[in-house]
Structures are given as structure tokens and as C-alpha cells.
Amino acid sequence: MNSEFTHILIVDDEVSICNILGQYLKKRGYSVFTVQCAEQALEVLEDKSVDLVITDIKMPGITGVDLLKIIKKNNSTIPVLITTGFPTLDTAIEALKLGAYDYLTKPFHLEEIGEKVRRAIISKQLEEENLLFSKLVSLHEVTKVLTSTLDIAELDKKFLNYSIKMSKADGGALLINDSSGRLSISETCGKVEKKLWVNQALTNAARWVLSREEPIVIESGVNVLPSGLLPIPPEFKSFISFPLKTPSRIVGVLSLVRFANRQPFTNLDLEIINVLASQASISIENVRLYQNIRDNYLKTIRAFALAVEAKDEYTHGHSENVMKYTVVLARHLGLPDQEIELVKYAGLLHDIGKIGISEQILNKAGKLTDREFEEIKKHPELGARIIADVPFLKSLVPMVLHHHEFYCGGGYPTGISGTEIPFGARILSVSDAFEAMTSDRPYRKSLSQEVAFSILKKEKGKQFDPNIIDAFLDIVHSTGE
């Protein structure tokens, strides 16, 4: 640290001491503030950037030891040198125990002061570097968590929470820039009332950051601000706002505040948040792109499912219902999110092969002939063939192909049994059967839920996987249906 940028605060009720010390340290190139009591010292600490405090112990009002306690309570890295005219070992030990960097006895030896000041400032730098290092280590962990999150709401919440925690802010807001360039609040967190985030000064600042693509720091009481910016509300001491940049665009803005009774954000806080924001921006953009692709994917699959249902007037809504039952079952069975996603799509698409079956057979009111039933039985293979060549549907093939297999064997199209049948297909088989039984068919009216439950129970371990039937009945009992 260059000494001309090093600010030393001297606190002593004796003006002559302040003058002697102040002049000596100024000569050595330091910038010096002098005050005669701890109360004034606290005001300076609140408003100015201070690198070292030299305080007398015995002062009217708040003592030097109490001032030291307050500085340390604020988790400050500012070193404190205690000066005393009553050099007792007890006073020195008490001050050191409370976190004083060192003590000086009056009368002063100026050379000794110069040396202790120099060492205290080096120690502060080292402490800040250590702090930065430990924050960077935890930042690395945070980045890992953020890049592994695929849910938009969860990612926004985690990112904001980490930002508040790492900058020791009282509150924060994450604003997202949508594709039309509109900035809107996606998440707020901390002790700040939500309505304050829509305060004009704060929203102006966020828009300023978005358009300039650079961060802004606004301290309370500062009236000369860049054009377009307003002073922050009196509730706040300090406000910072960062653009969340990716190589191609600004995905949003992160704003953080500290209340009026706090210290302003430090340069270290700004550095940490800057690194965190630049890491998180990519995750925030990626997770939104991923969500977009997933939504389009689901729309495509829905269109396929509707195309099938358009041929078969009795199966209207069947695929959507099968999808819903399948998701509930898969979740109850503890499948990971990504697999739940797959069975969900398979639920929508399981009967896609019916697109190749004649409408006369699908809509026949009477009993099917053997030949007609053989035709119907072709739909799992037809469906598997249709989706096999579609890259994003390929992983659904085993579930679509085997959704009519029986757990005890003898189903179609292959007759495999037990765990040979893909787990997703076994789940689909239960939800498909329940949905089919409880809705009208060309050849019969819908069965009541009670009758359907008893059929599922009867077929437990035969047509259906016993564990899945247990899970199904578990859900039914817990929801009271």
C-alpha cells in the first residue's frame, strides 16, 4: 500500500499529542485525521476509509478500550494501536486480548511509533489478502453449486443468498434483463422491505448499470452523482449494483445494500462480488437457455401426443393424465429430477405409435377381433421406431417400447419380465392402466376408482411391479382419494 493512500486516525483528548503524532506521520507520507474523542472517531470511521487507528485509552466518554471493542465487533480488519500514559502490564494485556495490534507508552519515541505503524499496516494488508484468499476458496465452492443448478428459481435464490452472505449486505435484489431489454426483479432477499427495491433511486441505478454495462457504488449523503442517478433512500448507508455480463449480453443486474447504521461496503467486498457476479452470469444465462429448450421440447412432445389423440376420440386427455400420474409416482419412488423429466415425457408420448393404427380399430365400439388386437399391439414398436431417430426423444425409446410388458412376463411386444423391463416403463404401465380403467372406452364405460384400485391390487406382482403398486396405493392413502 502506498503510504500517501494510507489513512491513519489519531484519537486523543490531548490536542498536543494529536498534533505531534499527526505531524510526524504526515511527514512520513501518511494521510492523517485527528479527533479528540471516541465519539468523533466513530463518525470518521463511518464516513472515511481508515487503514489504522491510534487511540488513547483514557478519554472522557467512550474509552479507547471501548472504541477498540466497537471496531472489532464490526469485524473490521483495521488495526488499532493503543496509547497509554499509564503503562501497566494489565492494561496492555487487556488491549491485546481484545484485538489491539500493539500498544505505545507515553512519552512517545517517534521512531518506535513509525516502526509500529509500518508493521501494523503491513499486517492489515496481509490480513486482507488472507481474507480475500479464504473468500476466493469459498467462492470456488459457490461457483460449483451454481453451475450444478438447473432450476431458475433455485439458482436465482442461491446466487442472491451467496452474494448477500459474502458481502455482508443487509439485503439484495436480482433483476433479470429479458429478451426485450426489460429489467424486472426476479428475486429479493435479506432484511430490506420489498417495496424499497422499487424505489426510483434504486431502479434508476439498476437501469444505469444495465445501459452503461459497468458497476456503480452510491454512498448515503452523496449528492453529486452521475447524470440520471438519484441519492439513495435514507434507510441505506451504501448501495452497490453490478451488471451480470456474459460474452454476448447483460443478463441482469445484482444490487446490494447496507443499512444506515452499518459501515459502507469495502473494496474487498466489491472485488468478491465482482468475481461472484461474473461467474454466476454464465449460469444464470445457461439455466434460462436450458429452460427455453426444455419448454420447446415439451411443446413438441405435446403436439405429437395431440396428433395421436386427434385420431382416437376416446383418448382425449389420456396422455396428459398418464403424464401427471407418472410424475407423481416417479417422485414418490424417489427418482432423481432428470429421470422424472424423462418419464414425464414418456408419459405424454407412450402411445405415439397409435398414429400408425387404423382409426376404425382405434374407435371400434365392439369387441376387437384377434387380428385387430394384433394390430393394436403393434403400437409400442411403431412408437419406438418413430422417436428413435429424433435425437432429443431417443432416450424415451425403452419406456415407449415396453409400456405394455407384464411384470410376470407375457406382455407385449417382447414378453420380458421383472427388472428386465425398464423401470420407467413399469411406472408407465401402472399409470396408463389406471388412467385407461377410469375413463370411458368405445367398448365400455369408465370404472370407478375403487374398482380400478382393486384391479391394480389383484395384479400386483402379476401384471404390475409390486413396489410400484405399493407406491401408488401409498399416494392414494396419503392424499385421501
Ligand SMILES: [Fe+2]
Ligand atoms: Fe399403449
